[in-house]
Amino acid sequence: MTDLTSLTLAEARKGLADKTFTSLELTDAHLSAIEKARVLNAFVMETPDRAREMAKAVDEKIARGEGGPLAGIPLGIKDLFATKGVRTTACSKILGNFVPTYESTVTSQLWRDGAVMLGKLNNDEFAMGSANETSCFGPVGNPWRREGSNTTLVPGGSSGGSASAVAALLCMGATATDTGGSIRQPAAFTATVGIKPTYGRCSRWGIVAFASSLDQAGPIARTTRDAAMLLRSMAGHDPKDTTSVDIPVPDYEAAIGQSVKGKRIGIPKEYRLDGMPAEIEKLWSEGAEWLKAAGAELVEVSLPHTKYALPAYYIVAPAEASSNLARYDGVRYGLRESAKNIIELYENTRAEGFGAEVRRRVMIGTYVLSAGYYDAYYLRAQKVRTLIKKDFEDCFARGVDAILTPATPSAAFGIGEKGGADPVEMYLNDIFTVTVNMAGLPGIAVPAGKDAQGLPLGLQLIGRPFDEETLFSLGEVIEQAAGRFTPARWW
Amino acid sequence: MSTATHKLLKGSTGDWEMVIGMEVHAQVTSNSKLFSGASTTFGGDPNTHVSLVDAAMPGMLPVINEECVRQAVRTGLGLNAKINLRSVFDRKNYFYPDSPQGYQISQYKSPIVGEGEVVLELDGGKTATIGIERLHLEQDAGKLLHDQSPSMSFVDLNRCGVALMEIVSKPDIRDAEQAKAYVTKLRSILRYLGTCDGDMEKGSLRADVNVSVRKPGGPLGTRCEIKNMNSITFIGQAIEFEARRQIEILEDGGQIEQETRLYDPNKGETRSMRSKEEAHDYRYFPDPDLLPLEFSQGFVDALKAELPELPDQKKTRFVADLGLSAYDASVLVAERESAVFYETVLDKLANRARDGKMAANWVINELFGRLNKEGRDITDSPVSAEQLAAIIDLIGEGTISGKIAKDLFEIVWQEGGDPRALVESRGMKQVTDLSAIEKVVDDIIAANPDKAAQVKDKPQSLGWFVGQVMKASGGKANPQSVNDLLKSKLGL
Numbered sequence: 001m002t003d004l005t006s007l008t009l010a011e012a013r014k015g016l017a018d019k020t021f022t023s024l025e026l027t028d029a030h031l032s033a034i035e036k037a038r039v040l041n042a043f044v045m046e047t048p049d050r051a052r053e054m055a056k057a058v059d060e061k062i063a064r065g066e067g068g069p070l071a072g073i074p075l076g077i078k079d080l081f082a083t084k085g086v087r088t089t090a091c092s093k094i095l096g097n098f099v100p101t102y103e104s105t106v107t108s109q110l111w112r113d114g115a116v117m118l119g120k121l122n123n124d125e126f127a128m129g130s131a132n133e134t135s136c137f138g139p140v141g142n143p144w145r146r147e148g149s150n151t152t153l154v155p156g157g158s159s160g161g162s163a164s165a166v167a168a169l170l171c172m173g174a175t176a177t178d179t180g181g182s183i184r185q186p187a188a189f190t191a192t193v194g195i196k197p198t199y200g201r202c203s204r205w206g207i208v209a210f211a212s213s214l215d216q217a218g219p220i221a222r223t224t225r226d227a228a229m230l231l232r233s234m235a236g237h238d239p240k241d242t243t244s245v246d247i248p249v250p251d252y253e254a255a256i257g258q259s260v261k262g263k264r265i266g267i268p269k270e271y272r273l274d275g276m277p278a279e280i281e282k283l284w285s286e287g288a289e290w291l292k293a294a295g296a297e298l299v300e301v302s303l304p305h306t307k308y309a310l311p312a313y314y315i316v317a318p319a320e321a322s323s324n325l326a327r328y329d330g331v332r333y334g335l336r337e338s339a340k341n342i343i344e345l346y347e348n349t350r351a352e353g354f355g356a357e358v359r360r361r362v363m364i365g366t367y368v369l370s371a372g373y374y375d376a377y378y379l380r381a382q383k384v385r386t387l388i389k390k391d392f393e394d395c396f397a398r399g400v401d402a403i404l405t406p407a408t409p410s411a412a413f414g415i416g417e418k419g420g421a422d423p424v425e426m427y428l429n430d431i432f433t434v435t436v437n438m439a440g441l442p443g444i445a446v447p448a449g450k451d452a453q454g455l456p457l458g459l460q461l462i463g464r465p466f467d468e469e470t471l472f473s474l475g476e477v478i479e480q481a482a483g484r485f486t487p488a489r490w491w
Numbered sequence: 492m493s494t495a496t497h498k499l500l501k502g503s504t505g506d507w508e509m510v511i512g513m514e515v516h517a518q519v520t521s522n523s524k525l526f527s528g529a530s531t532t533f534g535g536d537p538n539t540h541v542s543l544v545d546a547a548m549p550g551m552l553p554v555i556n557e558e559c560v561r562q563a564v565r566t567g568l569g570l571n572a573k574i575n576l577r578s579v580f581d582r583k584n585y586f587y588p589d590s591p592q593g594y595q596i597s598q599y600k601s602p603i604v605g606e607g608e609v610v611l612e613l614d615g616g617k618t619a620t621i622g623i624e625r626l627h628l629e630q631d632a633g634k635l636l637h638d639q640s641p642s643m644s645f646v647d648l649n650r651c652g653v654a655l656m657e658i659v660s661k662p663d664i665r666d667a668e669q670a671k672a673y674v675t676k677l678r679s680i681l682r683y684l685g686t687c688d689g690d691m692e693k694g695s696l697r698a699d700v701n702v703s704v705r706k707p708g709g710p711l712g713t714r715c716e717i718k719n720m721n722s723i724t725f726i727g728q729a730i731e732f733e734a735r736r737q738i739e740i741l742e743d744g745g746q747i748e749q750e751t752r753l754y755d756p757n758k759g760e761t762r763s764m765r766s767k768e769e770a771h772d773y774r775y776f777p778d779p780d781l782l783p784l785e786f787s788q789g790f791v792d793a794l795k796a797e798l799p800e801l802p803d804q805k806k807t808r809f810v811a812d813l814g815l816s817a818y819d820a821s822v823l824v825a826e827r828e829s830a831v832f833y834e835t836v837l838d839k840l841a842n843r844a845r846d847g848k849m850a851a852n853w854v855i856n857e858l859f860g861r862l863n864k865e866g867r868d869i870t871d872s873p874v875s876a877e878q879l880a881a882i883i884d885l886i887g888e889g890t891i892s893g894k895i896a897k898d899l900f901e902i903v904w905q906e907g908g909d910p911r912a913l914v915e916s917r918g919m920k921q922v923t924d925l926s927a928i929e930k931v932v933d934d935i936i937a938a939n940p941d942k943a944a945q946v947k948d949k950p951q952s953l954g955w956f957v958g959q960v961m962k963a964s965g966g967k968a969n970p971q972s973v974n975d976l977l978k979s980k981l982g983l
Contacts, residue, residue, distance in 0.1 A: 082550045095549065102543060104550060206550040212779035241552050242782055320779050323582050326593020327547040331646070342644075346586055369584070369774035378776060 004029035005169040006486075009073055009226035012172055016062060016072045023062065023072025027055040027116050030074045034118060034170045039491045040141040042155075042165040044079055045087055045120040054116040061114065070233055071114030076171035078162050079120040080127055081107050081217075082206040086117075090208040091135035092125045094353025095334040104206025105238045106175060106217045113233040118171050122161030125355045126325065127182055127210040130429035131418065132160025134357040139415050142190060143168040143487040147454035150490075153412040156186030156429070162220045163190040167487055173221040173230045177207060179214045180313055181408075181433025184445035187220055188407035188458025191447040191485035193227045193475065194220040198466045199440035200245035203238030211320040212243075214313075214437040222484075224446060224475040228252035231468065247466065255469035256476050261295030263474065266400040270306035271432060273409065279451045280406045287448050287459040288404055290481035291474060301400055303391040306435055308384045313434040314427060315368050315381035321358075322365025328353060360423065389439040396464050402474055403462040405432050407445040411455035436462050444471040448482045456485050496617070497665035499707060502738045508707040509734045510714070511664035511700060512624075515677055517656045517687040518631065518695040519562045525630050525654035526553030526596060533693055537636070537647035545652040547591035552780050555580075559654040560784065562686040563603050563628050564794050566656055569684045569801055570623050572607025574791050578627075580781045584774040588646050589633040597657075599775045602627035603784065609660075609680070610803060611672040612821050621673050622661035631655050656687065662701065662711075667727040667734075674698055674723050675825070676802075682827045683801050697721045702733045704741070712737070713747040717754050717761055729754035733761050805830055813837075813847040822855055828869045829854070832876050839880030846887040853883055857900055873904050881910040895919050895966050922967045925976070928960070931968070932976045935959050946981050953977060 004026050007015065015021050031048045051074060058072045082088045082100040089095040103111070111117070124134040131154035132140040142155040142164060155164040159176035163186035166174050176183040178196035187194030195218045202217040209215060219230035232253065237246040267288060272281070288298050330336035330349030337348035354362065368377035395403065409431055419426030436443035441462055448459040459478055463471045499506040524531060527544035544551045567574045581599040582592075604626035611619045633651035637644050658677065664670050678696055681687040689696050698721075703714035717733060720726045732754075737747050751770075752761040800808075802824040809820035824830045836850045837843050843850075858879065862872060882899055885891045891899060891914055899910055899919060914920055922928055935956060936943050946952050953974075960973045977983075 082548075088549070090549070098549070100548070100550075102548070204550070205552050208549045209780075240554060242554055243780065319776060323584050323594055323774070323776070326584060326586065327549070327591060329586060329588075329593060331588050332546055332591060333548070342588060366774065369776055371772045371774075374774075374776070 003169075005033045007172070008223050009172045009221060009229055010223070012073060013070075013229075016067070019062075022059045023055040023074075023116060024052060024059055026072060027051050027074045027118070030118055030171055033168075037168050037170055037491050040143065040164050040168055040170075041138055042122055042140055042161045042168065042170060043076065043119045044089070044091060044122045044135070044137045044161065047086055047117055047119045050086070051116050051118050054111070058114050058116060068112065068114035069229065070110060072116060073114070073172050074116045074118050075110060075230075076118050076121045076162060076165045076174040077107055078123050078159055078175050078177060080123055080177050080208045081175055082208070083107060083117065083120065086120065088120070088208070089136070090126045091123050091137055092328075092353065092355070092358065093136045093335055094328045094349070098334050100206075102206060105203035105240065106207065106234045109233050109236065110175070110230075115233070121159075121165055121174055124158035124160065124182075125358050126208065126321070127158035127177055127179055127215075128321070128357050128361055129157040130181070130185060130426050131413070131415070132157040132186070133415060134355050136355060140164050141415075141491070142412050143489075143491070144190060144412060144455055145487075145490060149453075151414045153455070154189070154415050156189035156408075156412065158182040159186050159194070159220060163187055163192050163194070166190070166192045166220050166222060168491070173219055173226055175217060175234065176220045177210075177215055177217050178433075178437065179210045179216075179317060180437050181430040183218045183220060184433050184443055184458070184460055185408050185429055187445040188447070188460075189412040189456065191456035191458075191487070192220050192222055193224050193444070193446050193479070194218065195227050195231060195444040195468065195471065196436065196442060197231060197235060197468050198245075198442045199437075200243055201235045201442070201466065201468070203236070203241040203244045205238055205240040209324040211317040212324060213320060214317055216437070224444075224472050224479050225253060225256045227444075228256055228472045245466070250469055252468060252472055255472040258469075258473040259295065260291065260473050260477055263291075263296040263401040263470065264399050265291050265296045265298050265474070266301035266395055266403040267298055268301050268303045268306065268403055268405060270303050271405045273431070276406075276409060277451070280409065280457065283449045283457050283459065284404070284406050287478055290478055291404065293481075294477045296474070299400060301395045301398075301403065303388075303395065303435070305384060305387040305391050309388050309435040309438055310427065310431055312381040312384035312388070313430070313438055314364070315377050316385060316438070318361040318365035319368050319378050320365070322362045322369065325354075325358070325362055357423070385438045388435055392439045392441060392462070401464070402470055405460045405462065407432060407458035407460040411451045411453070411457055432460060441465060442468045442471055444468075444475045446475040446478045446482075447485050448478055450485065497619075497669060498667070500704070500734055500738060502742050504742050506707055507704045507734070507738050509666055509730065510662050510703045510705060510711060511666075511670050511730060512662035512714075513660045513664065513670065513673065513701070514699040515658045515660075515674065516697050516699075517566075517658060517681055517689075519559050519628075519654035519656055520686055520688055521556060521558045521562060521654055523556055523558075524652040525556055525559050525628060527652055529652065531653050535649050537645070538649065540649040541651065545591065545648055547593070553596060553778075555781065555784065556654065559628060560603070560786070561794060562654075563626060563656055564791055565684050565798060566658075566681065566686045567604030567607065567626055568791070568795050568798055569680050569686075570604070570607035570609060570626070570658070572623055572626065573605035575601065575603055575605055576786060576788065576791070577601065578603040578784045580778045580784065581775045582778045585771050587632070588644070589635055589651065591633070591648065591651060595630050595632065596778055596781070597629035598627035601783075609673060609676055611669060611676055613668065613672060616817065619663075619665075619669055619672075621663045621669070624659040624661050626656055626658045629655050629657055667730040670700065670730055671723050671727045674726060679802050679825055679827065683799055685799070691721045691723070694721055698726060700726060700730060702730055702737070703747070704734050704737045712741070713749050715747065715749065715761075716751045718751055718764060720754060722756070725754055725756050728756070728759060729761055732759060736761065802830070809851075813843075813851070815848060815851050819851050819855055823851060826869070829859075832869050832872070835876035836880045836883070839877050840887075841884045842887060846883050849887065850880070850883050853879060857897070861904065873907070874900065878903050878910055885910060885914060889921060889969065890914060891919055891921050892966065892970060895921065898966075918967075920967060921969050922964055925972060928964065928968050928972055929976060931960055931963050932973070932980055935963065936980055943981060946983065950983060953981070953983065956981070
């Protein structure tokens with residue numbers, strides 16, 4: 001039998017349906033791959049017993065012809081998603097050994113459709129980071145290395161565990177979340193496909209909150225088709241999240257292979273940064289050409305407020321985070337440090353429980369919401385946000401169907417290489433992705449090529465609200481043109 | 492705005508006027524909490540009415556309870572206030588163990604209800620109109636228990652997340668009496684609407700009172716806020732104390748520090764809780780978990796159409812339709828249960844046009860008097876509305892006299908039973924048969940020749956004869972008939 005882990009999700013679906021192999025066999029193959037790949041530190045909690053149980057149960061269902069759309073497919077779950085009976089920590093010490101009594105809406109829909117959980121995936125603490133270096137469980141290794149180098153690179157963040165595990169064939173797909181680029185940037189760093197759907201497309205219920213108005217769940221997978229299959233199960237209205245939107249979920253997979261003839265692709269001039277590596281510039285032009293060759297029309301567009309997006313994002317996101325993280329106080333669950341009184345309890349618990357980056361953002365957020373600073377920071381950032389949204393609206397109103405940009409300003413870098421002295425250096429990773437969150441739009445990152453050192457690079461497509469389908473169609477064109485990228489196994 | 496003269500306080504430098512504004516927190520009557528499905532039932536074992544949302548578990552999200560929205564709109568309509576079709580929930584951030592989220596969801600800049608007014612009836616038929624600034628919805632906090640362990644405090648989250656309406660008045664209140672009347676009236680309106688049970692002992696209604704003093708008509712002084720008052724009597728006492736405290740400071744050349752104070756009912760004084768400098772910076776911002784709250788004018792109109800009659804309307808109707816005095820009408824409508832009782836009596840009366848006013852007197856004087864004496868509540872009255880209506884029917888139709896009716900009332904109070912049947916079985920019927928009364932009158936005149944002779948010079952002694960006849964008839968004689976007969980027999 002060929003290595004089951006190298007199948008795409010769509011191929012595995014066929015194999016399971018044809019009874020070429022069982023979900024238990026598929027699951028075991030992945031469990032053994034996970035075991036051998038512990039050096040990557042992609043999983044923070046392996047759940048082999050539960051995985052085998054779920055696989056057996058779903059095999060019986062498949063035998064009865066009752067398997068759902070994802071029947072028997074083994075997945076990894078970002079540790080930000082609450083999983084009933086399985087430790088959920090957001091990779092923060094402050095949650096300690098917290099075991100939820102509830103299952104997030106998104107994951108419960110995956111289990112409803114027959115998927116199998118392999119375990120919980122590493123991420124930046126509370127999803128705050130762009131390199132998966134802030135996790136209390138330590139950094140995640142990228143399966144990709146520079147040619148001729150043994151340096152371990154970061155997989156990006158915050159969904160670093162998800163991207164690394166999918167790229168290293170440890171799971172067929174993974175859940176992820178994206179607040180400022182946390183799905184798309186790690187996907188680009190690992191040659192995987194990651195889509196952040198429109199804000200409101202997936203329920204946030206049961207996902208540990210970072211910045212409520214920006215957070216959105218989405219999948220990371222190895223192909224656009226696999227991502228489309230996963231998103232269909234993850235998406236949908238949830239009465240428990242009033243910001244989720246009550247519109248039907250289309251069959252995203254049907255968009256794969258759809259003609260893109262006549263689609264107008266915007267190329268935003270503001271994304272052409274000074275000092276951008278030539279290979280990124282080249283990749284971008286190449287991607288545009290591929291779409292043009294497939295019948296799409298290229299148009300130069302302007303998104304004039306782009307340069308304000310990153311600073312505004314680093315006000316809005318920490319502001320919401322400072323409030324969202326107030327519940328981690330040592331009173332009801334998670335870590336509690338000893339103290340003489342309640343103020344000390346808060347101070348000791350939060351000082352000990354939160355890592356440096358989380359503390360930094362809580363402090364920034366508290367500052368920008370404070371009396372006397374609110375108008376100058378938070379309110380102004382919200383105004384900028386409205387302008388950024390309007391930039392996109394104007395663009396779409398002129399008949400643009402999607403916007404093509406690079407996904408990241410660089411390829412993956414080494415662990416500890418960036419942001420040590422200046423956190424802004426790390427924040428700049430999100431320069432092409434935060435605008436999408438600020439505007440609540442869908443964005444997909446697809447692998448498009450490699451840099452001179454053999455590291456993968458991705459392109460980003462940004463779509464109209466709730467038009468993920470166009471992104472899948474266009475993404476697949478790039479995917480077909482660029483080919484698949486698989487890292488050489490070194491672990 | 493006040494059309495009433497209000498009380499001024501005398502100081503060594505002359506008169507001082509009080510300026511008072513109130514923030515009343517009223518617990519919304521609803522089955523479940525403002526943003527979760529947990530029960531709002533009072534008195535459960537600690538932490539038995541707590542949902543994952545109330546406990547602020549990771550990843551939990553609030554979902555607005557539409558019934559609480561309806562209750563807030565009903566209340567706004569009852570306060571003749573502007574209903575805002577779009578309002579926004581904000582987070583009020585602060586750390587305290589009774590607030591698991593680390594913030595309270597409230598409405599800061601855009602409340603659900605805007606300006607309205609409450610009309611107060613004061614002594615001497617005066618009225619005062621108190622402006623309502625706003626009403627907003629917010630979450631209640633949990634309760635800390637400090638007496639369970641020597642080294643630790645415990646928290647009960649049953650109450651956490653229960654919906655509160657914060658009703659903010661304008662600083663239109665001018666003395667303690669008005670303040671008490673305002674809370675009383677507000678409570679009455681809420682209870683009529685069924686939007687808050689108004690139970691101050693259980694904390695369903697509590698008030699923060701802002702007090703400042705100034706020379707009459709002068710510029711506003713610095714105010715102090717007295718927090719968490721849950722008794723109307725104490726509100727009056729606290730205001731009096733606080734105003735005098737401020738006057739003393741000002742007259743001694745001092746300045747009022749803006750601060751939050753607590754009232755100690757045992758010592759009858761307010762004391763400082765925290766100064767302005769210690770006030771929290773709540774870092775309000777719109778709650779990103781909740782969309783702005785929006786509804787249509789049609790939604791408001793539908794609620795308006797189903798609004799019950801409120802005390803002011805009821806009072807007007809009692810005066811206009813039944814000829815009650817304004818005072819009697821306001822006594823009857825002050826508590827919803829009293830009004831309901833009175834209206835049930837009216838419904839049962841054989842002739843409400845004739846006896847409606849008498850029914851009001853009976854409810855106010857006999858029934859309330861007796862209930863007060865025994866410390867009982869109207870909902871717990873031994874004499875039912877039906878029974879009282881029957882007694883009044885018997886008086887109205889002339890079957891019994893008012894005096895006998897009081898005896899009958901006492902029997903019904905003690906023993907229960909059908910008043911009409913009791914009158915029959917105990918022979919309490921009024922005697923209107925003139926021949927029967929005439930015999931008694933003749934006998935009494937014959938037995939008292941001296942008095943009969945004197946009565947022409949002393950007509951007021953006729954009363955003595957009336958009394959004798961009534962006594963001899965066991966109170967059953969019709970007093971008017973007795974009077975007429977005596978006058979003719981005695982030649983008056």
